[in-house]
Amino acid sequence: MSLEFSADAQKKIQALCERYQVSGSKKPVVMAALHLAQKEHGHLSDDALRLVARTLDLPYAHVYGVATFYTMYRRDPSGTSTIRMCTNISCMLRGGYEVLEAFEQKLGVKKGGTNAQKTITLVEEECIAACANAPCAVVGTNYYLDIKPGDVPKIVAELEANPHPESEVV
């Protein structure tokens, strides 16, 4: 199925192409276009990658290469919102793995999975630069700091009541 960008997204891409004119190509816009495609089409299917390639006059292979290099681009459907729980050293030292386990139990999934209602995907994340407030997580588009395993039910309830898809931010 051939996908399209909304008029708003097309306008944004056009403005960015002008911004990056100094580069002499549309290539630098590929990351922003992938963020936009993910916002509008949920995940980066082959068709979504073709849309980006067509829009920017780039080879499909190039767009595929970029989309598969960065961890925030999703090739598969996932939950509406994402919880990115850090377990790197500073978080580990203050109980990050225990919090991750509490999320797994609450959502009924292993890390990397999506809950049954398809509302939340749980990701074990590398350092998110909030180490002084470890353990920490990016929940939807917000940072949650100094998390204890007991905080997990409340965090999940808040996100379900007020979903914050990452793809909103473009």
Place this chain on the structure above:
Amino acid sequence: MPTDRDTKLVTRHFGNEDAKTLAGYEKLGGYQALRKASQMAPADITNEVKASNLRGRGGAGFATGVKWSFVPAGSKQVHLVCNADESEPGTCKDRELMYWDPHLLIEGMAIAARALGAVHNFIYIRGEMMREYAVLQKAVDEAYQRGYLGKNILGTSQEVHITVHRGAGAYICGEETALLNSLEGLRGQPRLKPPFPAVKGLFGNPTIVNNVETLMNVPFIIDKGGPWFNGLGIGRSGGTRIVCVSGHVEKPGVFELPMGITFNQIINEVCGGVWKGRKVKAVIPGGVSMPPLDESELDVPCEFDALQTDERIKPVQYVPGKQFDLGGGKPLRTMAGSGGIVVMDDQTDIPRALWRILKFFAHESCGQCTPCREGTGWLEKVARRVGEGNGKPEDLELMGTIAHGIAGNSICALGDAAAWPTMGFLTKFRADFEAKVSQRAGRAA
């Protein structure tokens, strides 16, 4: 003389919501340094920064003014790129700096752009920092509206643009040439150097890549002068030092402190000591890429040169008795890195901590160079079994040898970043590793 602990430059607006808006920032004296700089010759700005002994706050500690002067004279198109891809584990300053004082970064960039003659400039911000991106983009829009960015800035003929470019999740993009590739719309894989970015960088043009904190210090240098800024520091390191203290202390946090304060002072006087009344075991001084310090090495100043050369810090060995050579017989002690200080108490499972660090590097290796791609995976695998108590006694020498085989043999420093802490932990906490591997030996017997 080092500053007193109350001198705050880049963190002075922490907690002040007003500073985030252009009107509030101006009321607090903002953009006065840009006004001053707009009357200065570009070379004079660079000279002021040189005199300040400002050193890069991203990790390498290179002299900022010297870096700027590497741009070839007469270059037609020059770019300034702000590296806001903060992701070195243990480091959490740039995210807060951008969040609380976005206009200070824009002002610093506008001044630096004038010094460099750079028109099209970029801030490469981590994809995960969505809130900070929104704050920064709003500030950039405001600065355009008020004429601090765009054409004919403050009545001069100068044109300066800033575009905020979002990443999408890749530690390696904090490496400056990987960042440039990412900005160009490629996979974020580092480039071979030379040519260095200052000669051939973004879009093939001379490019200066500076860290967030580095650029935010520039307005203070223009406002009060390079010698003043230099006087705040010690030795060849001007200004204050931001440290991000995490791990097993009573009061973790992001602190702007006098350059040269010791680790013991930071832990005990600034952070309320090790938590739960315990003793310190290990301290990572500047992000997990750096070899750790043990409890006997904590009276050393937290400063770029001291951490590399102070003889109280034991040289790193890759196997017992064999010192790692940085080149020409120069020992590796450690480095100040990004200011990310991770404190571990005396009950910490050190082999497991090292495994977690290596799991990170194995995940983040971009896959371009064989020693790093394969070696970080091997290190993680061996460290995992050692950490789980399933290691063999010979695994310790194996880890040291793998690390030695990676170090210095990859295009960028990610390989070293995995190898250095491996060798460092094995050098200083050998007994902890030996105890772990003898657990298994004991069971087998």
